[in-house]
Amino acid sequence: MLKLLLNEEISPSVARILRRGGSEIPVAALVEWEDGNFVGKDTVDLLREAADQEWTLVTYDRLKIPPTLKTWAEEECLHGGVIFVDEEKIPLAETGALIAALSRVCREAESWEWTNCALWLG
Amino acid sequence: MVKETSSMVVSMRLPMESAKRLRRLANRYGWTPSDASARLVEEGLRRTEFAFIDFRDTAVGRQVCIQASSLSVWEVIQLVRSYKGDVAAAAKHLGWPQVKVQAAVHYAEVYPQEINEAIADNQATDVATLRNLLPQTVEFVPKKPVRG
Numbered sequence: 001m002l003k004l005l006l007n008e009e010i011s012p013s014v015a016r017i018l019r020r021g022g023s024e025i026p027v028a029a030l031v032e033w034e035d036g037n038f039v040g041k042d043t044v045d046l047l048r049e050a051a052d053q054e055w056t057l058v059t060y061d062r063l064k065i066p067p068t069l070k071t072w073a074e075e076e077c078l079h080g081g082v083i084f085v086d087e088e089k090i091p092l093a094e095t096g097a098l099i100a101a102l103s104r105v106c107r108e109a110e111s112w113e114w115t116n117c118a119l120w121l122g
Numbered sequence: 123m124v125k126e127t128s129s130m131v132v133s134m135r136l137p138m139e140s141a142k143r144l145r146r147l148a149n150r151y152g153w154t155p156s157d158a159s160a161r162l163v164e165e166g167l168r169r170t171e172f173a174f175i176d177f178r179d180t181a182v183g184r185q186v187c188i189q190a191s192s193l194s195v196w197e198v199i200q201l202v203r204s205y206k207g208d209v210a211a212a213a214k215h216l217g218w219p220q221v222k223v224q225a226a227v228h229y230a231e232v233y234p235q236e237i238n239e240a241i242a243d244n245q246a247t248d249v250a251t252l253r254n255l256l257p258q259t260v261e262f263v264p265k266k267p268v269r270g
Binding site: 007008009011012030031039040041042043044046060061062064066067069070073083084086087088091093095100104105108109116117118119120 | 178179180181182185189190191192193194196197200201204205206211215216217240243244245247248249252255256258259260261262263264
């Protein structure tokens with residue numbers, strides 16, 4: 001089942017609004033997930049814990065995260081899936097656009113196999 | 123991070139154990155002990171000179187970040203630019219005190235090239251680049267326009 005973990009650059013309000021939207025898909029902001037214990041932690045630790053708990057990370061970070069996932073793929077390590085948001089199409093400040101886009105992902109891709117998935121959301 | 127074109131030699135006396143630790147650190151990153159000490163001094167100076175600033179290892183090398191946050195300074199600046207320079211709006215977005223966002227802005231004003239390069243590198247990773255790194259990448263384009 002798809003579970004969305006929103007990285008720290010995404011407003012926690014996005015998680016709150018998506019949860020209120022009536023979808024059964026769990027959505028958490030990083031600042032609240034695991035009592036906020038992964039805020040400020042190494043990205044590798046975050047991805048590892050998300051994989052263990054089968055959460056899919058949503059992020060605008062296309063710089064630091066892809067090299068880690070590449071290394072993991074080459075070492076046959078699994079992750080819980082990552083959704084990369086295209087900032088040019090869905091600007092960080094336009095939280096309404098992100099909510100709409102993620103709502104569609106929840107409706108149309110809920111049943112996908114998310115383990116090791118990399119999705120480009122634009 | 124250290125890209126000064128001119129430099130001067132400063133000799134310093136280190137305790138033997140510190141010198142060994144410096145050499146081990148340099149070996150870990152593939153730096154010379156001289157490079158390592160220059161980088162550590164520069165990072166220490168910037169930590170001293172800027173509030174809320176820290177440095178962290180990432181998959182793409184050392185990055186300047188905001189204390190008690192997972193975000194690099196360039197990510198905060200990208201957010202501020204998305205809000206057209208409105209620091210208060212960016213702080214509200216993150217649920218941060220405004221002063222932490224302002225700290226990132228001040229750092230970026232002093233080291234604009236470093237921050238702009240990181241933002242450009244992030245933007246350069248388009249869907250084609252991502253597919254090269256992660257062949258399983260799937261593009262999901264919402265059927266309805268999400269803007270406006």
